[in-house]
Amino acid sequence: MSSSDYLALLSKAIEKLKAQEPILSLNEARILVVGDTHGYPEVTEWALELAEQLGAEAVLFLGDYVDRGPKGVENLELVLSRLLEDSSPAIYMLRGNHEDLEMNYYYGFYSEALNKRGPDYLNSIAELYSVLPIAARADKVLFVHGGVPCRLCTNSEEDPVRVEEIAQEAHVLREEGSPSLVEGKSSLVMQALWNDPRGSIEWFIPSPRGPGIYLYGRSAWRKFLEENKLELIIRAHETVDGVLVWHSNGDHREGVSGVLEFDELEYCVVSVFSSLYHGRRAAVLLVDVEEGVIEPVYYNIE
Numbered sequence: 665m666s667s668s669d670y671l672a673l674l675s676k677a678i679e680k681l682k683a684q685e686p687i688l689s690l691n692e693a694r695i696l697v698v699g700d701t702h703g704y705p706e707v708t709e710w711a712l713e714l715a716e717q718l719g720a721e722a723v724l725f726l727g728d729y730v731d732r733g734p735k736g737v738e739n740l741e742l743v744l745s746r747l748l749e750d751s752s753p754a755i756y757m758l759r760g761n762h763e764d765l766e767m768n769y770y771y772g773f774y775s776e777a778l779n780k781r782g783p784d785y786l787n788s789i790a791e792l793y794s795v796l797p798i799a800a801r802a803d804k805v806l807f808v809h810g811g812v813p814c815r816l817c818t819n820s821e822e823d824p825v826r827v828e829e830i831a832q833e834a835h836v837l838r839e840e841g842s843p844s845l846v847e848g849k850s851s852l853v854m855q856a857l858w859n860d861p862r863g864s865i866e867w868f869i870p871s872p873r874g875p876g877i878y879l880y881g882r883s884a885w886r887k888f889l890e891e892n893k894l895e896l897i898i899r900a901h902e903t904v905d906g907v908l909v910w911h912s913n914g915d916h917r918e919g920v921s922g923v924l925e926f927d928e929l930e931y932c933v934v935s936v937f938s939s940l941y942h943g944r945r946a947a948v949l950l951v952d953v954e955e956g957v958i959e960p961v962y963y964n965i966e
Contacts, residue, residue, distance in 0.1 A: 670741070670781055674788040677744040681757070681795040686834030687827055688756055688800035692721035693954040695802060696753070699726050699900035699947075700760065702939035703733020703773075705742050710963060711938070711948050712746060718950055718961075720753045724800060726900035727760020727809040727857070731771035732941040737780045759796035760809040761857040761901065765789070794841045798834045798856055799827065802953045804895040811899050811933065812880040812888045813855030814868045821867060821883070824891040830856055851876065860902055861885060861933045863914030882914040886931045896926065897933045898949065898958075906947030907960040908935040919945070926956035934958065 665673075696715040701707050708729075715723045729743055730736030747755045761767065765786070768774040777786055799808040806827070813830065816822045833850040858877040862869075865881035880888075889895060902908070905919040912931035924934075938946045946963035 667782060667784070670785060671788055673741060673744055673748075674785070674792055676748055678788070678792050678795055680748060681792070681797070682838075684797055685831070686798050686838070687831045688758075688797050690722060690724070690756065690800050690802040692754060692802070693952060694718070694720045695722045695724050695951045695953070696720040697724050697726065697807065697898055697936060697949040697951055699936040699938040700728035700762075701725070701733075701739055702728055702731060702762070702941045703736040703739050704940045705735050705739040707938055707940060707946055707963060708739055708742050714948065714961060715753050720950065722754040722756060724756045724807055725758060726807060726898075726936070727758045727796075728762045728900065728939070729757075729760070730773035730776075731762045731768060733939060734776075736773040736776055756800060757796055758800060758807065758809055759793065759798055759857060763793045763796055765793070791841060795838055798830060798853055801827070801894070802951075804893065805898060805951065805953065806889075806892070806894050806896070807898050809857045809899060810855065810859045810901045811861055811897055812859060812885050813852045814859075814878055814880065814884065817868045817870075817878050819865060819867045819869050819881070821887075824884075824888040825852060827892045858901075861897075861899075861910045861935075863910050863916055882910070882912060885910075885933055886912060889931055895930050898951065899933065899935055900937065902935050902937065903942045903944055904935050904937045906937060906945040906962050907949065909933075910935075921960055921962070924958045924960075926958070929958065936960070938963070 698711045729740045830852050833853045862879040866883040868878045871877040907920040908918045910916045910933040950959045
């Protein structure tokens with residue numbers, strides 16, 4: 665492909681993403697959910713093949729396609745190419761905290777894209793980031809890269825943020841074409857991509873990730889779910905051993921396998937990590953909304 669072909673790919677993807685809402689509503693019943701892939705197209709290819717084998721109606725990527733791994737350009741282009749195909753399963757893409765030019769500058773993708781594709785490519789990447797959806801929901805499940813945002817952000821009770829508020833801020837970001845969230849232009853959207861769950865706390869405390877980012881506790885995520893008529897959060901963002909479940913009482917299980925029933929996951933937060941970068945096990949989740957079950961599938965298990 666020539667440089668103009670790569671730019672055309674980005675342009676077509678941008679137009680398709682612009683037509684989608686910042687908070688996607690998924691109607692498919694069987695959804696393969698993919699966490700951070702971070703520059704590993706082989707994991708993306710595996711997930712796409714697996715989706716067809718398992719009869720998934722949709723594949724939902726939770727963000728962080730670039731940085732860290734060696735082939736962020738190829739990985740992102742692979743997902744975008746499949747996004748543009750009118751075939752089954754349907755492909756959906758969410759924005760992660762690494763879909764941000766400032767992050768890319770420090771974590772590798774900026775120089776990789778510049779060297780492989782040139783400066784015009786980076787300009788299109790900036791526009792692509794600004795139109796990626798922030799979250800998706802299917803029935804009573806919310807899919808997002810990070811999780812629950814806050815307003816007051818203290819370790820005491822506060823009114824939960826509504827998903828519609830996140831969508832409103834995301835609409836503004838689209839209109840402004842903002843490729844960076846680290847600048848603090850949207851607190852709620854930034855937190856939705858950056859915040860992490862911790863069952864040992866009740867509400868919110870500052871995150872070691874940096875200013876404006878928070879850890880959300882068991883009471884915070886339950887109140888958020890109740891306010892938004894949801895029962896479960898599925899997210900990515902953290903380096904876990906494939907799959908980690910935070911239960912409503914604050915307990916957690918890591919490296920989870922086997923079929924999980926929605927009934928046992930009520931008011932829980934499930935993290936899935938799909939990249940090979942950190943030397944941990946990579947996994948994806950097959951979510952069946954109609955049957956009310958989730959099944960983790962691990963990469964390269966003998």
